[in-house]
Structures are given as C-alpha cells and as structure tokens.
Amino acid sequence: MTGTNTDRAIRTISRCREIAARTEVPGETTRLFLTPSMHNVHSLLRSWMEAAGMTVHVDAIGNLCGFWAGLSADSPRLLIGSHLDTVPNAGAFDGILGVVLGVAIVEELRGKHLPFAIEVIGFSEEEGVRFSKPFLGSLAAIGKVDAETLACTDRDGISVGQAIRNFGLDPVQLPRAVVSNHTFAYLEIHIEQGPVLESENASLGIVEALVGQTRMQLVFTGQANHAGTTPMHLRHDAMAAAAEWIVAVERYASSHDDLVATVGKLEAFPGAGNVIAGKVTASLDVRHADDTVRHAAVLAMTKEAESAATRHRTQVTANTQLDQPAVPLDPALTTILQNAAAQAGFPSRRMTSGAGHDAMILAPVIPSAMLFLRSPGGLSHHPDESVLPHDVEAALVTVMEFLTQLGDDRGKLEDGHA
Ligand code: HGY
Ligand code: MN
Ligand code: MN
DSSP: OOSOHHHHHHHHHHHHHHHHTOOSSTTSBOOOTTOTHHHHHHHHHHHHHHHTTOEEEEOTTOOEEEEEOOSSTTOOEEEEEEEOOOOTTBOSOTTHHHHHHHHHHHHHHTTOOOSSEEEEEEESOOSOOSSSOOOHHHHHHTTOOOHHHHHOBOTTSOBHHHHHHHTTOOGGGGGGGSOOTTEEEEEEEEEOOSSHHHHTTOSEEEEEEEOEEEEEEEEEEOOOEETTTSOGGGOOOHHHHHHHHHHHHHHHHHTSTTOEEEOOOEEEESOOTTEEOSEEEEEEEEEESSHHHHHHHHHHHHHHHHHHHHHTTOEEEEEEEEEEOOEEOOHHHHHHHHHHHHHTTOOOEEEEESSOOTHHHHTTTSOEEEEEEOOGGGOOSSTTOOOOHHHHHHHHHHHHHHHHHHHHHHHHHHHTOO
16 A cells, blocks of 8 residues: 555545445434445455455354464464444444554555464444344354344344344354454554543543443333323323433432443333323443442432332333443553554553443453544544544554564563563
8 A cells, every 4th residue: 555644544534434324324324233234334344455465254243354364374363353333323433443444554564464463353233222232243253142142132023143144144153253262462443432532632542441331221111191181190100200210310420420321212102292101211321430339320220210110100120231341451462552652653641441342342351452542522423423634643653563562572462561
C-alpha cells in the first residue's frame, strides 16, 4: 500500500463509512447479528483482506477471520479485532474501526512476515440488540455458545441457531469457531465512546480494565383499562409504576460515585393513548468498576421496582440477561502497548472502559490489551459518532511499533512481565 500514514488513516475512515452504508434501514446504520446486510460487510472486508494477501473464512457464528501467516506454519498468533454489528441508528466506527484498522496494519506490513501470525477477526455480534444476549461472536471464539444460547429467540421468534442457519452457516460447526490455541494475545482497537480523551486533548487511551455490567429486563404488570372512566385510586397502572421506578433508578445512580444505570428501552402494552397500560417492559443496564457496588445497586433497584409496583397495585418480575464481571486487561501487554504509543510519539493515559467490549470476553483466556481513540464530542451509539484522521494515524503508528516491541518482548510476555 503506497501513501503516507495520513493517506492510510483517511482510507481507513472512508472504509468505515463505506461499511456503515451496509445497513438494514436505509438512511441510518443499523446492522444486527447475521442480518442480510452482514453479507455485504463480509464481502467488502474479504476483498480488502484478500487484496492484502490474507486468507479469509467465516466461522459458524458468522465471525469473519482474515489470516496473515507468520514466519513458520506453527508461528504463535496475535488476534486483532472487534465487532461488525451495530446498535440501531449507530455511528460508523463503533466496532468496525478495530477490524478495518486490523486490515490496514497487515497492509502496512507490505508482504513482510513477522515471528508471529496475525489474525484479524470481525465478531458477528457484540451489542446484544437482536437477542438481548451480547458478545455472541467472542463467546463462540472461546467455546461458550451453548444450547441455551442457541435457543434464545428474537422478537420474531427466530432462535440464534435458526439465524445462523438462515445466514447459510451451520451451528453444528461452532466448536471450530474457537480461536487457535496458538493465539498468545488479543488486541482490540476501539473508539473511547466517552468524553475523557477529548477533555484532555489526547489521541489515545490505554485500557487497564473494563467495568462490570448487569443487563436486565423488568416487566410491570397491572390492568389495562379505560383512560376516561377509571378513577385514579382504582387503577393498576403499569406505566405509572415503571415511571416512578425509573426516576428512582436515576436518583440512586446519581448518588453513587462512578455508578451508571440506564433504562434505555420501554414498551407499553397495549400502547394506546386512551388505555391505561396493563403491561410495561423495561430494560436496565447497570455498570461499575467494582462488582460489589454494581451488585448492591442492582439489588437496591430491584427492591425499588417491587415497592413501586406495590404502590401502584401492580406486580413486577425482573430477569437478569447479563451479569458480566469487571475485567482487568493483561498488565504486561498493556505496558508494551503504552511504551509503543510513547515510542511512536503519542503520550497516552491509562483508563477504565465504561463500555463493554469483546476484550472482556477474551481477556480471561487470552492476554488482552485495548487501545482507545478519542471520541470527538464524547459521542457514540449515535450517527454523529466520529474519529479524527490524526488519531487514526496515531493508532496505526502505535500498533506498528507495538508489533515490533511484541516481537522483541514476547519472551518476557510469556513470563508475565514486559
Ligand atoms: O454497550 C456497550 O457497552 C457496548 O457498546 N456494546
Ligand atoms: Mn457499542
Ligand atoms: Mn463496540
């Protein structure tokens, strides 16, 4: 690949925007797990990967994998990747940037083979939108997609297993999606999705740990009735109960340092303006770096839901969909990454990720590191999400230096200190 680092950064950004146009909803970027537009994303990435000399395959969960050999057939393997799915009405860089940059890094090798192989992986599902179960791609990469997961259904009643078959893949082959045991490290490059780096005018962040997260679904059940003829004291109003609870959730989280809690999805049934809601389904997302604090918050918020339900003569059930512990990343690999950034001329700050990432699934089994790029406006999960060419260039140069240092330091890495 000819051109300057700036050219490569600009090409990376334009590729992300090209992929963003592969969507289920014209005019916005919405690409859920194994929906038809994912075929188009695979074709685009495959063309770039194969042009760079990589061998490409799609595994049984729909992860797209591009392989660049090391110096020998049994060379150890560095995994570089992120996810290909998006939230509804997403930006162009969440997840995708880490895969497109992985391809750019192999292109930058210009045919050179390293003491280790590089596998660039685009995970098929991280956001958890279609099946309310996140990280399906990286869970398959560590062999953790079980029969219960395959039986989860989306809002149309299609199971994960059926979605895999509908995409032209075979869930029976899932054991082959487990990453090679030659894999010695995982690197995820991702936008920060928050305001910290921008507030410090910094291009890059070195992630030390990812906060733990709980995702739940609560169902408030009362009695639908006529909005005009039912006196207030005789109602069983599921919406009023949920609304009172949501305010209490926000108040609790605001009074506990570094705790965040979000009710992002709310559905009322029957959902007519002149009918008292008989049922309300609400999501709850709670995150904190300390699992004890997070669990205490979840318990308090669940109790508050029960109190609010009782006050409004309704019932409530709460179902936990995800209880993901906080995950530290590999100290040795993180040190090598930070040294590489410094060597490349980009001072970086260490930080904790408030967002979940595939690295939190891989890190317990594969030494993992994450590199953050500044999010202009601190904006993400929004169509105006962006990155700066200068920061993409910083990431590219840093990771090339990281590869060099990794080659030098791999022995130390295996001993657990760099
Ligand atoms: O929700 C998250 O933390 C991530 O963007 N999936
Ligand atoms: Mn996301
Ligand atoms: Mn992401």
